Amino acid sequence: MKNKVLMCGNEACGEGAVLAGCKFYAGYPITPQNELTAYMAKRMLETGGVFIQAESELAAINMVFGAAAAGVRAMTSSSSPGMSLKQEGISYLAGCELPCVLVNMQRGGPGLGNIAPAQGDYFQAVKGGGHGDYKLIVLAPSSAQEFLDYTALAFDLADKYRNPVIILGDGLLGQMMEPIVIQAADHKPEIIDKPWALTGCKGRKPNIIKSLILAEGALEEHNKKLQEKFRSIALTETRSESLNIKDSEIVLVAYGSVARIAKASMQMARSKGLKVGLIRPITLWPFPDEAIRNACLSARKFLVVEMSAGQMVEDVRLAVNGRTGVEFHGRMGGGIPSEEEILQKVEALI
Amino acid sequence: MAKIKIDKDRCKGCYLCMVNCPNGLIKISGVLNAKGVKPAYFSGSSKCMGCGMCFVICPDCGIKVLK
Amino acid sequence: MKTPKKKSLQGAIATKSSRPTFAQPMSLRDVENHYCAGCGHGIVHRLVCEAIDEFGIRERVIGIAPVGCAVIAYDYWDFDVAEAAHGRTPAVATGIKRVRPDDIVFTYQGDGDLAAIGTAEIIHTANRGENITVIFVNNGVYGMTGGQMAPTTLAGQKTSTTVHGRSLRREGYPIKMLEMLAVLPGAKYLERVSVHSAHEVLRAKRAITKAFRMQIEGKGFSMVEVLSMCPTYWDMTPIQAADRIKNEVSTFYPLGVIKSC
Numbered sequence A: 001m002k003n004k005v006l007m008c009g010n011e012a013c014g015e016g017a018v019l020a021g022c023k024f025y026a027g028y029p030i031t032p033q034n035e036l037t038a039y040m041a042k043r044m045l046e047t048g049g050v051f052i053q054a055e056s057e058l059a060a061i062n063m064v065f066g067a068a069a070a071g072v073r074a075m076t077s078s079s080s081p082g083m084s085l086k087q088e089g090i091s092y093l094a095g096c097e098l099p100c101v102l103v104n105m106q107r108g109g110p111g112l113g114n115i116a117p118a119q120g121d122y123f124q125a126v127k128g129g130g131h132g133d134y135k136l137i138v139l140a141p142s143s144a145q146e147f148l149d150y151t152a153l154a155f156d157l158a159d160k161y162r163n164p165v166i167i168l169g170d171g172l173l174g175q176m177m178e179p180i181v182i183q184a185a186d187h188k189p190e191i192i193d194k195p196w197a198l199t200g201c202k203g204r205k206p207n208i209i210k211s212l213i214l215a216e217g218a219l220e221e222h223n224k225k226l227q228e229k230f231r232s233i234a235l236t237e238t239r240s241e242s243l244n245i246k247d248s249e250i251v252l253v254a255y256g257s258v259a260r261i262a263k264a265s266m267q268m269a270r271s272k273g274l275k276v277g278l279i280r281p282i283t284l285w286p287f288p289d290e291a292i293r294n295a296c297l298s299a300r301k302f303l304v305v306e307m308s309a310g311q312m313v314e315d316v317r318l319a320v321n322g323r324t325g326v327e328f329h330g331r332m333g334g335g336i337p338s339e340e341e342i343l344q345k346v347e348a349l350i
Numbered sequence B: 001m002a003k004i005k006i007d008k009d010r011c012k013g014c015y016l017c018m019v020n021c022p023n024g025l026i027k028i029s030g031v032l033n034a035k036g037v038k039p040a041y042f043s044g045s046s047k048c049m050g051c052g053m054c055f056v057i058c059p060d061c062g063i064k065v066l067k
Numbered sequence C: 001m002k003t004p005k006k007k008s009l010q011g012a013i014a015t016k017s018s019r020p021t022f023a024q025p026m027s028l029r030d031v032e033n034h035y036c037a038g039c040g041h042g043i044v045h046r047l048v049c050e051a052i053d054e055f056g057i058r059e060r061v062i063g064i065a066p067v068g069c070a071v072i073a074y075d076y077w078d079f080d081v082a083e084a085a086h087g088r089t090p091a092v093a094t095g096i097k098r099v100r101p102d103d104i105v106f107t108y109q110g111d112g113d114l115a116a117i118g119t120a121e122i123i124h125t126a127n128r129g130e131n132i133t134v135i136f137v138n139n140g141v142y143g144m145t146g147g148q149m150a151p152t153t154l155a156g157q158k159t160s161t162t163v164h165g166r167s168l169r170r171e172g173y174p175i176k177m178l179e180m181l182a183v184l185p186g187a188k189y190l191e192r193v194s195v196h197s198a199h200e201v202l203r204a205k206r207a208i209t210k211a212f213r214m215q216i217e218g219k220g221f222s223m224v225e226v227l228s229m230c231p232t233y234w235d236m237t238p239i240q241a242a243d244r245i246k247n248e249v250s251t252f253y254p255l256g257v258i259k260s261c
Helices: A009-019 A034-046 A057-069 A080-095 A122-128 A144-161 A171-175 A218-236 A256-271 A289-295 A312-320 A339-349 B016-020 B053-057 C007-014 C041-055 C069-075 C089-099 C111-115 C119-127 C177-181 C198-216 C238-252
Strands: A004-008 A024-027 A050-053 A074-078 A100-106 A137-139 A164-170 A177-181 A240-243 A250-253 A276-281 A283-285 A301-306 A325-330 B003-006 B026-028 B040-042 B063-066 C061-065 C080-083 C104-110 C133-138 C187-194 C221-227 C256-260
Touching (some): A009 A034, A009 A100, A009 A171, A024 A034, A024 A057, A034 A074, A050 A057, A080 A100, A080 A122, A100 A144, A122 A164, A122 A312, A144 A164, A164 A171, A240 A256, A240 A289, A250 A256, A250 A312, A250 A339, A256 A276, A256 A301, A276 A289, A301 A312, B016 B053, C041 C133, C061 C089, C089 C119, C104 C111, C104 C198, C111 C119, C111 C133, C119 C177, C119 C221, C177 C187, C177 C221, C187 C198, C198 C221
Parallel strands (some): A024 A050, A137 A164, A250 A301, A301 A325, C061 C080, C061 C104, C104 C133, C187 C221
Antiparallel strands (some): A240 A276, B003 B063, B026 B040
16 A cells, blocks of 8 residues: 655655564664654654664664674664764674664764765775774665665665665755655565574574684684675675766766756756766665776766765776776765756866 | 843843842843844832842843842 | 842852852853753853853863753853763863863763763763863753753653653663762762752852862862753743752752762
8 A cells, every 4th residue: 555755864764664674773862863763762662663762872783783683673873973983883793794774874074073964974884984804785875765665675685694784874865855655565574584693592502693703714714704795795786776878978976865966967967968977876885886887888987976075986986997087076064066066067077 | 229231132031030030020021022032121120139140040141230 | 239138049149159240251252152042051151151260260271062052162161172072071071181180171061971972981080080070961851962862861751762751661760970970989079959040050150169179179070960951852931941940850850969078
């Protein structure tokens, strides 16, 4: 049964979690994601889940570690400064191969920054803000509907691969209200058995959840296993959207809210007869290298647009691998680019 | 005899001064100030002792006590 | 100046150490503040500045402002101020005081900063007996982020994360930080005061003044907890909020000296 409601991105994200069978949420207030925390406070109560407003983001990620270790679909959310606090816990979750969903509604930084939207945590999410060799699956929705859809998907991916999955949003997407369709049938959670979980060892050998591996050579073997997992994720879970690539001379690359603005710039350019296309990564890790490589066939230049000093642009350069030019336009500290500003940059490149 | 001066445009209309004046000499104005609230105002009474309780409670340093 | 006739005021005014000056302190910038109507922060800011002026220490005072509604306290205070990450305020204060022991270092923290994310920092700073002054503004709610539950939210109190009211079973009990810290030998002076009436503000001023004097005289760690109004997130008028402290909050969080060495 179709159910269309007006919701902000934060709440749509929460509803996606509920549809996916999330039964544990721990969080801490921080702008601009408070609507998500308040929504989970209400919905977890209504659906028999657990809501805890933890004493800090650090405590919250460790509560998620516990719930995940016990085999329950668990989630936490925060914004940039709070995500920094969670990095230790995220490394542990990845090292222990525990599934969970993290949500970062990015804000201006560094430090306390401001509460305006930004994309300055790309490196933190994609390159690993915590210590050690691990990867998070990184999803970048660009609308309230996608928050619902991709948060629900995130739980399935997390369970399937026994890995944390992060939804990388920003304050603009989190607080923007849009009509969304909540179709439970579209989001039937893929529940799988978790024989490794800590549920009491009755009738089976005891399970241990740990990331300390001291025996000679054993940690390297564990890391090889993790890397094999990441290779297989990269083969099957890459997602992106490509628009007007076939004949494009200039290809815009942007994600999240910037992708929507860049899409408008692309349309303005096309109406002026300029051959402009757009690649919108939906998974930031695994990065859509192949979509970028395909665009190299026609593109003279890529223009990467981010609300940062230039983070995703490095991955675009790696994928392009010298085949053609890669330019960058960025806004920092909560600055948001306009369609006209991006169009001007495009025109300057033609 | 003492009196007070309330900065009517600084006033946020919390009226804590009104309930802390021991002689009830502060009232609510009927005219909106620049903030769009009805500020507190001094009734001008000679009963003012200059005790300063209005100053003490005002969160905005909006009251001057004049002797 | 005529002697006030009301008995209830006599004690408050006659005490030498709390004689009110009725003038905006020099350390408090003469600008309008952003706090809501009836919020206690404006009063507490002024009391801190009055103490600093009375001791003549403005040029060697260093304040640490919290994450919370008072995060921009440095816009109102005319002396050196650092901003700390949420909850880490006492640790930052420790760093400053240890390298500049002759400066007067104080923290100004809300209930989230001190009693939620910063519990480790305040306990260990008090335990080490750092010679600093802590001003703890307790309004039982997270104001800056939109009215979520705080560790000091009372049972049954509705907030954006306790929509049906705080459940002791689910959310635990409100925390009494001063009573907990009193166990530590390093904590020398702990008092709880309020700003809900002019009479209580004068008592609060005495306590804050004493807490600064403790540091000036090198007597160790002191902390003043100030019960304060948050009309916006208590969903009340300022006058109702002041009454709530008088009738409800202060019955759970009793006013008075918890510890004095």
